[in-house]
Amino acid sequence: MNRPSQSNYTREAIKGIASTTLQTNLRSFQERLGQGAMRMWVELADPEKRRRVKASRMRTLDHLDIILASLAEKVRARGGRVYFAETAQDASDYILAVARKNQVKRVVKGKSMTSIEIGVDPVLEAAGIEVVETDLGEYIVQLAGEPPSHIIAPCIHLDRRQIGRLFADQLGIDYSEDPPTLTRAARHALREKLLSAEMGLTGCNLACAETGQISLVSNEGNIRMATTMPPVHVAVMGMERVVATMAEHRETLQLLTRGAVLQKISTYVSFVGGPADTPGETREFHLVIVDNGRSKILADPEFREVLACIRCGACLNICPVYGKIGGHAYASAYCGPIGAVVSPLLEGINKHADLCKGETLCGACKEVCPVENDLPRMLSALRHKLAYGSDQWDTRQMNPAEAFAFRLWRHLVTRPALYRAGLRLAALLQRPFIGKNRMISRMVGPAAGWTDSRDLPPIARQSFAARWRQKHPPTPDVAKKTAENSGEEKV
Amino acid sequence: MANTTVSLFIQCLVDSMFPEVGEAMVTLFDRLGIPCRFPPDQTCCGQPAFNSGYRREAADAARHFIAVFEDAEVIVCPSGSCVHMVRHAYPLLFADEPAMLARAEAVAARTFELSQYLVDQLGLVEVGASYHGTVTYHDSCHLSRGLGVIDQPRQLLKGVEGLTLIEMRDSDTCCGFGGTFSVNYPEISTAMVDTKIDNILASGAGAVVGCDISCLMNILGRLSRRGEPVQVLHLAQVLAGAGQGGGQ
Ligand code: SF4
Numbered sequence: 001m002n003r004p005s006q007s008n009y010t011r012e013a014i015k016g017i018a019s020t021t022l023q024t025n026l027r028s029f030q031e032r033l034g035q036g037a038m039r040m041w042v043e044l045a046d047p048e049k050r051r052r053v054k055a056s057r058m059r060t061l062d063h064l065d066i067i068l069a070s071l072a073e074k075v076r077a078r079g080g081r082v083y084f085a086e087t088a089q090d091a092s093d094y095i096l097a098v099a100r101k102n103q104v105k106r107v108v109k110g111k112s113m114t115s116i117e118i119g120v121d122p123v124l125e126a127a128g129i130e131v132v133e134t135d136l137g138e139y140i141v142q143l144a145g146e147p148p149s150h151i152i153a154p155c156i157h158l159d160r161r162q163i164g165r166l167f168a169d170q171l172g173i174d175y176s177e178d179p180p181t182l183t184r185a186a187r188h189a190l191r192e193k194l195l196s197a198e199m200g201l202t203g204c205n206l207a208c209a210e211t212g213q214i215s216l217v218s219n220e221g222n223i224r225m226a227t228t229m230p231p232v233h234v235a236v237m238g239m240e241r242v243v244a245t246m247a248e249h250r251e252t253l254q255l256l257t258r259g260a261v262l263q264k265i266s267t268y269v270s271f272v273g274g275p276a277d278t279p280g281e282t283r284e285f286h287l288v289i290v291d292n293g294r295s296k297i298l299a300d301p302e303f304r305e306v307l308a309c310i311r312c313g314a315c316l317n318i319c320p321v322y323g324k325i326g327g328h329a330y331a332s333a334y335c336g337p338i339g340a341v342v343s344p345l346l347e348g349i350n351k352h353a354d355l356c357k358g359e360t361l362c363g364a365c366k367e368v369c370p371v372e373n374d375l376p377r378m379l380s381a382l383r384h385k386l387a388y389g390s391d392q393w394d395t396r397q398m399n400p401a402e403a404f405a406f407r408l409w410r411h412l413v414t415r416p417a418l419y420r421a422g423l424r425l426a427a428l429l430q431r432p433f434i435g436k437n438r439m440i441s442r443m444v445g446p447a448a449g450w451t452d453s454r455d456l457p458p459i460a461r462q463s464f465a466a467r468w469r470q471k472h473p474p475t476p477d478v479a480k481k482t483a484e485n486s487g488e489e490k491v
Numbered sequence: 492m493a494n495t496t497v498s499l500f501i502q503c504l505v506d507s508m509f510p511e512v513g514e515a516m517v518t519l520f521d522r523l524g525i526p527c528r529f530p531p532d533q534t535c536c537g538q539p540a541f542n543s544g545y546r547r548e549a550a551d552a553a554r555h556f557i558a559v560f561e562d563a564e565v566i567v568c569p570s571g572s573c574v575h576m577v578r579h580a581y582p583l584l585f586a587d588e589p590a591m592l593a594r595a596e597a598v599a600a601r602t603f604e605l606s607q608y609l610v611d612q613l614g615l616v617e618v619g620a621s622y623h624g625t626v627t628y629h630d631s632c633h634l635s636r637g638l639g640v641i642d643q644p645r646q647l648l649k650g651v652e653g654l655t656l657i658e659m660r661d662s663d664t665c666c667g668f669g670g671t672f673s674v675n676y677p678e679i680s681t682a683m684v685d686t687k688i689d690n691i692l693a694s695g696a697g698a699v700v701g702c703d704i705s706c707l708m709n710i711l712g713r714l715s716r717r718g719e720p721v722q723v724l725h726l727a728q729v730l731a732g733a734g735q736g737g738g739q
Contacts, residue, residue, distance in 0.1 A: 359669065
């Protein structure tokens with residue numbers, strides 16, 4: 001199955017498929033959370049809730065500039081600072097400047113995908129600042145030097161033996177594969193970091209414009225410590241992560257924790273509303289609101305909907321493609337169905353062409369999504385950009401040969417006589433490939449993609465159309481018209 | 492309703508590779524006394540182009556389809572994904588062409604998948620078929636999630652004399668076909684169809700039945716390569732069988 005020109009997506013996918021650990025973990029995760037979420041939506045006491053939240057998300061997007069301005073005003077009124085970052089670079093530069101000004105040597109992080117998107121960790125590290133993840137899963141992948149492979153379960157590709165070895169190597173503890181022992185070791189190591197860090201860096205699950213506060217959900221309590229113990233707290237948010245009112249906040253949060261882990265509410269919800277008022281200590285709170293390509297998505301009615309996403313990760317838990325390949329194949333901060341749509345839009349459609357093409361459009365993601373985001377529709381729209389190229393999206397035509405093939409196809413399917421002749425020709429050409437079992441087991445060129453692992457039934461000697469015609473000879477005047485058009489064999 | 496002449500919309504894959512499925516549909520309609528016709532100029536609904544992003548080409552295929560089927564009373568197709576294409580993609584393709592959009596919507600409203608037509612339109616669940624054996628049913632994505640057709644095929648199968656339906660695990664999980672996806676990403680596609688096949692085998696059924704030949708072709712192709720003896724049948728083939736016992 002090793003064809004010469006494998007893309008990174010395919011290579012990583014093959015690795016994922018070959019990993020027993022990943023397959024076992026993904027399967028049980030998907031069974032529990034993905035299928036659990038499907039059942040939960042059916043049983044939801046208030047079935048209109050999802051539609052209401054979606055409507056409020058879309059409404060917020062329609063007035064995003066005003067709502068963000070009011071968020072910024074409220075945060076500033078509470079003594080926080082707000083920075084609007086146009087690009088990933090701007091955001092990272094700002095965070096580095098805050099760290100430098102406060103002579104930060106160690107940063108503790110709460111889990112944040114936006115921080116991965118803007119690439120701030122390497123920027124801080126290059127400046128000699130230590131960056132430590134405090135979410136257990138993120139901490140594990142950080143120790144392993146790997147990217148996370150699931151939005152809420154970053155180390156889903158590792159098993160406890162691998163984690164045991166990693167901890168023995170990196171934390172200098174005795175090898176153990178007992179989860180409580182490992183958790184205790186991590187907690188011990190992290191507590192030290194949390195106590196000594198000068199800056200906490202987190203994401204933001206939701207920001208509320210009405211109150212000027214951000215909220216963060218966690219089940220480990222690490223977020224609470226990372227946001228309150230260090231004197232400086234920087235939160236990074238994608239600019240769409242805002243809700244207008246506290247009422248909307250409540251319902252959106254309910255869907256977020258349900259979609260993510262079937263919880264009515266997470267163990268901790270931390271509301272951060274500006275720097276704490278600690279006598280004798282200067283404390284700072286910075287909110288970095290990141291655009292980094294979101295304005296462009298917002299401006300395109302075909303894709304605006306993707307900004308309604310509340311990053312719960314439910315679509316990863318149901319997607320049959322993600323369930324096989326895992327998160328690393330997506331080579332981006334965002335993986336799974338949501339990543340397949342948002343990564344090309346943020347980082348380039350050509351760059352992530354495989355993410356646009358590498359799904360079956362089965363629709364499970366749309367069904368499980370708490371806000372019913374139509375990801376399959378948007379994947380199809382992305383393919384449309386790749387098919388012809390798009391100036392608006394700076395996208396080149398992906399595959400001129402494929403484009404030519406479809407032009408030829410159009411020529412055939414709109415000319416029945418030619419189409420029928422083409423089928424008969426194909427039936428002839430395939431003959432040498434048909435095996436004893438009446439199946440084609442080997443094809444060449446791109447079609448080998450099918451026959452490398454599957455047999456293909458051949459084109460029938462007589463099509464349905466031909467059989468029908470044989471049994472229902474057309475009446476003379478119809479015959480004349482049909483003979484002109486269909487080129488059907490007279491049998 | 493039963494006197495309405497059905498225009499057969501035979502999916503291109505059925506026409507060229509599985510003509511027996513189309514014939515089974517005709518046998519079934521004949522037995523039920525439903526008159527049918529086959530507009531000979533039909534080719535392909537345009538789905539392959541649409542799913543690959545080639546919307547101009549798909550729109551031309553759609554124009555052709557609409558011209559061919561415009562005068563049909565009712566259009567019935569043995570494939571959920573083709574019906575999904577006509578119902579849900581055509582309106583998108585002609586969103587900026589009001590005249591075409593109206594024609595497309597008129598045709599879409601009269602286009603049904605086979606089980607949908609029999610159960611929802613004709614109110615039939617027993618069609619006088621018999622099949623002696625166990626079968627399991629695969630839900631095709633565009634049929635189940637796209638068109639909401641989940642119970643209809645099951646009701647029809649339960650109405651078949653001698654047939655026992657055994658549900659497989661995750662019957663509605665994608666089989667990994669996905670059109671050109673199956674050829675462009677064969678490793679992922681194969682991993683997916685392998686899981687589907689494992690579930691089919693675990694059900695213990697002697698045959699897997701579906702309503703979309705594309706999925707069935709994928710399942711059949713992998714079953715054949717793995718050398719598994721499970722039979723693959725389109726719903727129409729089961730419903731056409733009258734008293735011949737198991738098999739086609
Ligand atoms: S697209 Fe929907 S399911 Fe996926 S992460 Fe976003 S909100 Fe959750």
